[in-house]
Amino acid sequence: MGRTPKQLLEWAKQEAIEFVDVRFTDIPGTMHHFTMPLHAIDEEAFTFGIGFDGSSIRGWKEIDESDMLVRMDSTTAYIDPFFEHKTLAVLCDIYDPPLTADDEAKPYTRDPRYILKKAIEYLKSTGIADSAYMGPEAEFFIFSNVRFDQSMNQGFYFIDSIDARWNMGKDEQPNLGYKLRSKEGYFPLPPLDQFQDLRSEMLAACENMGIATEKHHHEVSSAGQAEINLVVDEAMAMADKMMLYKYVVKNVAQSAGFTATFMPKPLFDDNGSGMHTHQSLWKDGKNLFAGDGYAFLSDMAMNYMGGILEHGSSLLAFTNPTTNSYKRLVPGFEAPVSLVYSQRNRSAAIRIPIAVIGDKARRIEFRTPDPSANPYLAFAAMIMAGIDGVQKKTDPGKPADYNLYDASPEQLKEIKSVPANLTKVIDALENNHDWLTKGGVFDQDFIDNYIAYKRVEIEQIVNKRPHPYEFVLYYDT
Numbered sequence: 001m002g003r004t005p006k007q008l009l010e011w012a013k014q015e016a017i018e019f020v021d022v023r024f025t026d027i028p029g030t031m032h033h034f035t036m037p038l039h040a041i042d043e044e045a046f047t048f049g050i051g052f053d054g055s056s057i058r059g060w061k062e063i064d065e066s067d068m069l070v071r072m073d074s075t076t077a078y079i080d081p082f083f084e085h086k087t088l089a090v091l092c093d094i095y096d097p098p099l100t101a102d103d104e105a106k107p108y109t110r111d112p113r114y115i116l117k118k119a120i121e122y123l124k125s126t127g128i129a130d131s132a133y134m135g136p137e138a139e140f141f142i143f144s145n146v147r148f149d150q151s152m153n154q155g156f157y158f159i160d161s162i163d164a165r166w167n168m169g170k171d172e173q174p175n176l177g178y179k180l181r182s183k184e185g186y187f188p189l190p191p192l193d194q195f196q197d198l199r200s201e202m203l204a205a206c207e208n209m210g211i212a213t214e215k216h217h218h219e220v221s222s223a224g225q226a227e228i229n230l231v232v233d234e235a236m237a238m239a240d241k242m243m244l245y246k247y248v249v250k251n252v253a254q255s256a257g258f259t260a261t262f263m264p265k266p267l268f269d270d271n272g273s274g275m276h277t278h279q280s281l282w283k284d285g286k287n288l289f290a291g292d293g294y295a296f297l298s299d300m301a302m303n304y305m306g307g308i309l310e311h312g313s314s315l316l317a318f319t320n321p322t323t324n325s326y327k328r329l330v331p332g333f334e335a336p337v338s339l340v341y342s343q344r345n346r347s348a349a350i351r352i353p354i355a356v357i358g359d360k361a362r363r364i365e366f367r368t369p370d371p372s373a374n375p376y377l378a379f380a381a382m383i384m385a386g387i388d389g390v391q392k393k394t395d396p397g398k399p400a401d402y403n404l405y406d407a408s409p410e411q412l413k414e415i416k417s418v419p420a421n422l423t424k425v426i427d428a429l430e431n432n433h434d435w436l437t438k439g440g441v442f443d444q445d446f447i448d449n450y451i452a453y454k455r456v457e458i459e460q461i462v463n464k465r466p467h468p469y470e471f472v473l474y475y476d477t
Contacts, residue, residue, distance in 0.1 A: 068096065
């Protein structure tokens with residue numbers, strides 16, 4: 001397509017592109033867009049930006065300061081396969097417009113993409129490394145029907161999936177009998193795996209849009225849970241790909257008559273969806289996490305893990321940012337609730353995969369995050385926690401090379417668990433965020449605004465609305 005705005009526009013004309021779709025991501029991680037005819041876009045649109053109303057975006061501007069700018073990043077362009085008219089989509093950065101003739105547009109400090117850019121620049125400025133690589137495994141559910149509503153006098157949800165165990169006895173005229181038992185969705189062949197072709201279609205769409213993939217498979221939950229693994233990439237490129245990956249998954253499912261969700265825990269009493277995130281630091285083309293220590297790791301990798309574990313309670317504000325996240329983080333569903341590390345152990349918050357060959361593949365896997373996270377903010381926060389650990393030479397403690405769910409009382413005393421709910425996580429962020437503000441990566445305005453936004457969310461969900469199960473427990477009181 002070409003890398004510069006001029007090259008991109010020339011290519012778009014040659015390819016008979018009709019429209020340009022301008023896209024950006026808000027604080028919770030939703031991608032927004034507006035569409036312009038190609039003839040309305042010139043090189044100056046890339047340089048000076050395009051105006052829009054920032055007051056209508058969650059957590060951003062007030063009505064009296066609504067005018068903002070989007071600046072398209074020409075290197076992120078791709079053709080959208082889901083639009084009827086040939087459309088070029090371009091990711092954007094957000095700017096505050098100049099207010100006087102002598103002023104200049106400034107990057108908006110609440111723009112998640114800008115925050116990740118600052119984290120990467122801060123990493124480089126420390127001399128520790130020149131790049132951070134990320135490999136998230138964002139799981140999702142594929143449902144055949146979902147209904148939900150919430151009003152003054154009612155609140156409910158209903159979910160159905162064609163392969164779910166609760167449909168074993170349903171009269172489907174005919175019911176062909178291949179339904180997955182609870183927690184037995186991992187790797188079965190068709191006909192038990194009824195989403196093979198749909199996942200392949202998702203993977204093919206990703207590949208066609210420039211997202212390199214490794215594999216796909218059915219996940220543990222019985223109700224259409226799935227995973228597509230992406231090839232590891234540098235943090236910014238991977239965050240952009242994660243936003244596009246979610247978009248692809250949802251739209252391919254919709255086109256096939258299904259619905260896909262990255263909600264961490266949509267089902268009671270079955271496994272939830274995680275976003276296990278593999279990561280490593282590199283410098284001058286060398287993997288700095290490779291070494292001859294525990295699980296073939298370097299001292300830097302150990303200290304990086306120490307930073308993540310030390311700041312785990314507040315870090316989860318960005319890696320597990322919803323009240324629903326903590327319904328996944330409970331014992332018994334393969335959820336990594338213990339803030340410890342271990343080689344091979346999937347019940348630990350950090351696993352060191354050792355079934356890898358060579359120094360290039362050496363990495364750590366932070367298993368606690370979930371796919372409700374905004375990837376820009378999650379990656380930035382993980383990088384900052386790891387850097388803090390490296391700078392302070394934080395000791396991650398002893399490895400937990402045993403089944404944490406069968407730990408003895410003595411062992412449990414030594415183990416720190418993740419907070420039980422989002423309220424405690426936001427409290428932790430409020431009390432411990434100096435590691436995030438280094439280098440101005442997360443500024444105080446962003447953190448204060450984020451805390452206030454999340455407290456309103458918690459108040460609405462936890463404290464104000466009756467829960468359907470409360471009627472089961474208390475109606476006849």
